[in-house]
Amino acid sequence: MTSPQVLRDLVRCSRPTSIVDVGASPIDGDPPYREMLHYGLCTVTGFEPLQRPLTQLQERKGPLERYLPLVVGDGREHQLKITKAERMTSLLSPDLNQLRLFNALPDWASVVEEADVHTHRLDDLDIDDFDLLKIDVRGAELMVFQHGRQRLREAVAVHTAASFVPLYVGQPTFGEVDAELRAQGFVPHSMPQVQQWAIAPTVFDDDVWTPGNQVLEADIVYIRDIAHPERMTSEQLSHLAMIAFHIYGSVDLAVFCLIELQQRGRAAEDAVTQLMQLFE
Template sequence: MAEDWVDLLDTARLTAVVDIGANPIDGDPPYGPMLREGLCTVVGFEPQPEALAELHAAAGPNERYLPHAVGDGGEHELKVTWMGGMTSLLEPDVERLSTLNEFARYGDVLQRSTIGTTRLDDIDDLGPLDLLKIDVQGSELTIFRNGRDTLAGAVAVHTEMSFTPLYRDQPLFGEVDAELRAQGFVLHTFAALKKWPIAPGVFDGNIFTTHQQHIEADVAYVKDFARLEELDADQVKHLALLAHHVYGSHDLAVRCLAHLVEAGVVDAQVLPAYGAAVGRSVTTNGVRSDR
């Protein structure tokens, strides 16, 4: 039986995921398939006690969850909102939210409390980091700026980004994009796009139909694949694994595998093995690997 392409990579450790804002209210995380297959470890951060308790109750052997609020290292006011997914260190922008059906209610602040934050670069026991998944309702840019040393070793960032400000002084797509590009990442794919109906229109009695306003997206950034030679072999291996298992990006995975083969790090059989795994023929530089 042909050896599996993952075995041929022969990684020294499991792919390491760090999840900031791991609240399970958002459903299955993008790395869920890797976690279920035992291909990654997860260190998650969730400051809300109830959400943290849920994470602990469901945690498997490769998961570890911590109560830290990651930020700039200072103290901030946490705004707990009617819709739990909008709880944030930023103040909901009521005027802006009122332009979208139902959003003003979602952003209604029910409770305020002061919490301390920890810089990503100051977390000593974080361990390795290959993929950073982050969903912190407007504080993403602050965390990226205070985690530059840690993110230098990462190969992918999965972040929520906003096109419309839902909070006061919220950094939008352009600012966050510029920071990640400055750190050596490039935009790879939009994993999800969220559109919402503009208020006050209601069509056929349904406030959620007939909408075109893009408000947010889950966006995947990866280290610049035009410069794979600047990464070490393990980073390229983990980028290939993430490209395949998290994003279904067979083209990016093959680019990583071809680079590893050319560098003499991985046996050339990894390419036909990958083709067999995805049920497709793979061609690189004119060399065909049939399924």
């Protein structure tokens, strides 16, 4: 048995972990669940409305992936603001007052095209229940969460982009996103990436990517509140363990889930020992 398969067998998942990726563009590199996908431990349903990144996803996808050209939102009609730098495309309009504070961002966020789009509520999508929601939709995350409360009841983790500076008009900031996810039973677990930027006109090392101290945004992972494991099914605990271990390297969280599964008779008495042997 290879190490990637050890935990799967220890937690006795009845199916591969299911991941939904809203805003699945590969522009920022490989997704955090790449290893799970490589070893056949998860399935992925992604949503990406822009044609170029969608084509890239379609061309390289494997048998456990599917990608759809839908815009996830509140179920209403909107205008998609397509920007010079595709990574900044949003349902919201760029806020020039905020953007001008930071080098390069006003140019990157300049709108080159507006497209009328019909958005789809997460609750209304024809998809199976999922365990992890990964989302980066440039300011529309709260909209997706508010119109996905029913589907998110079964999820055990949310990997979301959150902004500390609203770069778009009316963009909800971290506090509002945090309040919504907490109300849905999630709590922050880790912060895999924090984006800092230099305040204009200062540029360090002649490189706009060299950060200053101003925090702009971050990727934050929320998990189902483990202070109340009795509220989770054994299947949910199993997939939380898989996500924690394989995607985020959270060995401690995986061990917590294994111990809870042991107490329920859903994992072998030496399950934790077997898992920790991977690190010897």
